[in-house]
Amino acid sequence: MRRTPETPAGPTRRDFLRTAGAVVAASSLPLSTIELAFADPHQSFSFAYISDSHIQHIKGTEFVRSWDRGLIRAVAETNLLTPKPDFVMFGGDLAQLGTRAELDHGAEMLAKLDLELHCVMGEHDYYLDLGEYWSELFGPQHYSFDHKGVHFVVLNSILTHDEWTHNRWPSAEQRMLEMALLDNPNGSPFMVGETQRAWLAKDIEGLPRDTPLVVFSHSPIQKLFKSWNFWTDDAEQVQALLQPFDNVNVVYGHVHQIQYNQIGNIAFHSVMATSWPWPYPQSYSQLSNTMPKLTVPMNRADPFFERDATGWQMIDLETGRVAMRYTLNNNTDRTVAFNPITGRPEDTLYQEPGSRIPPQVRF
Numbered sequence: 001m002r003r004t005p006e007t008p009a010g011p012t013r014r015d016f017l018r019t020a021g022a023v024v025a026a027s028s029l030p031l032s033t034i035e036l037a038f039a040d041p042h043q044s045f046s047f048a049y050i051s052d053s054h055i056q057h058i059k060g061t062e063f064v065r066s067w068d069r070g071l072i073r074a075v076a077e078t079n080l081l082t083p084k085p086d087f088v089m090f091g092g093d094l095a096q097l098g099t100r101a102e103l104d105h106g107a108e109m110l111a112k113l114d115l116e117l118h119c120v121m122g123e124h125d126y127y128l129d130l131g132e133y134w135s136e137l138f139g140p141q142h143y144s145f146d147h148k149g150v151h152f153v154v155l156n157s158i159l160t161h162d163e164w165t166h167n168r169w170p171s172a173e174q175r176m177l178e179m180a181l182l183d184n185p186n187g188s189p190f191m192v193g194e195t196q197r198a199w200l201a202k203d204i205e206g207l208p209r210d211t212p213l214v215v216f217s218h219s220p221i222q223k224l225f226k227s228w229n230f231w232t233d234d235a236e237q238v239q240a241l242l243q244p245f246d247n248v249n250v251v252y253g254h255v256h257q258i259q260y261n262q263i264g265n266i267a268f269h270s271v272m273a274t275s276w277p278w279p280y281p282q283s284y285s286q287l288s289n290t291m292p293k294l295t296v297p298m299n300r301a302d303p304f305f306e307r308d309a310t311g312w313q314m315i316d317l318e319t320g321r322v323a324m325r326y327t328l329n330n331n332t333d334r335t336v337a338f339n340p341i342t343g344r345p346e347d348t349l350y351q352e353p354g355s356r357i358p359p360q361v362r363f
C-alpha cells in the first residue's frame with residue numbers, strides 16, 4: 001500500500017492507543033459501512049466508514065454519553081462484520097471542540113478497532129490547535145493510497161483564509177467556538193487550498209483515466225449551503241482536477257444527512273453521522289440556501305424521526321460507480337445507486353416527487 005505524502009515511522013501514539021483502555025459496547029447508535037464489490041470477484045473488497053462522532057468533553061472524566069455511545073457501537077459492529085472489511089475510514093469531527101481530552105478519548109475508542117484505520121480531518125478536530133495534536137495521533141492530513149485497483153485520496157477540505165485563521169480571534173478557543181457553530185455569520189467558508197490542489201494534481205497525474213478514484217473529504221467538494229458550510233469554496237477547481245477520470249466518487253461526512261449528486265463524471269455521496277442528524281437546509285426556512293444548484297433532487301425519508309440520517313451503509317462499487325445502501329435506525333432502508341439511463345445517482349424508493357415526505361409537514 002502506498003501512502004503519501006508521508007508515512008510516520010516507528011510506533012506512534014495511535015499505536016499506543018490501539019492497545020490502551022477497555023471499552024464496553026452497550027448502545028444502539030450507528031455506524032457507517034462501505035463495501036466495494038467489483039465485477040471481478042478477485043478484486044471485491046469492503047471497508048467500513050464511521051464519521052462525525054463529535055466526542056464532547058464535559059469535565060474531568062465526563063463526556064457526552066450519547067456521542068460516546070454512537071462511536072462505541074460503530075467500532076464494536078465494525079469489528080463484528082463478516083466478511084471482515086479491508087480497512088476503516090473515519091470521516092472527521094471525531095471531537096466536538098478539538099481538545100486533547102476529546103481527541104484522546106475518541107482515539108482510545110477507535111483504537112479498539114482491529115482493522116487498519118485511515119482518518120479525515122474535520123473542522124471540529126482542527127480549529128483549536130490547527131490540527132497539531134490530531135496529526136500526532138493520526139498522521140498526515142492529506143494523503144493517498146492504492147488498494148486492489150482503486151486509488152483513494154484523502155483531502156483536508158476544511159481549511160479557510162489565513163486572515164480568518166490567524167488574525168481574527170483573540171484566542172484559539174474563540175476561533176474553535178466560532179467555527180464549531182453551524183449557523184454563524186462569523187464563520188468562514190471551507191476550502192482545500194492551493195497547496196493541496198497542487199499536490200492532488202501531481203498525485204493523480206500519471207494514473208490511467210479508467211482507474212476508479214474514491215476521494216474522501218470532510219466537507220462536500222461542491223457548493224450546497226454556505227451558511228452551514230455544506231460548502232467548499234474551491235470546489236470547482238478540485239472537481240476540474242478529477243473530471244478527466246472515467247469514474248470518480250467523492251464520499252464526505254460533515255452534513256450528518258443523506259445527500260447525493262452528480263456533476264460530470266463525479267458522483268457525490270455523503271455518509272451518516274454516529275452523533276446526530278441535521279435537518280435538510282431547505283427545511284430551515286429562515287435562511288436562504290443554494291440547494292437548487294444540485295442537479296439531483298433529494299429528500300430524507302422522514303425528518304421527524306430523531307435518528308433519521310443516522311445509521312450505516314454498505315457501498316457496492318461496480319464498474320467504478322458507488323451504490324450506497326443506507327440502513328437507517330428508524331426508517332425504511334434506502335438505496336442510492338447510479339442510474340445508467342439518467343446518468344446520475346438516484347434514490348430507488350424516494351426519488352419520485354410523489355413519494356417524498358415534504359419537510360416540516362407536522363408543524
Ligand SMILES: [Fe+2]
Pocket residue numbers: 052054092093122254255256273
Ligand atoms: Fe460533524
Ligand SMILES: [Fe+2]
Pocket residue numbers: 093122123124218253254255
Ligand atoms: Fe464538520
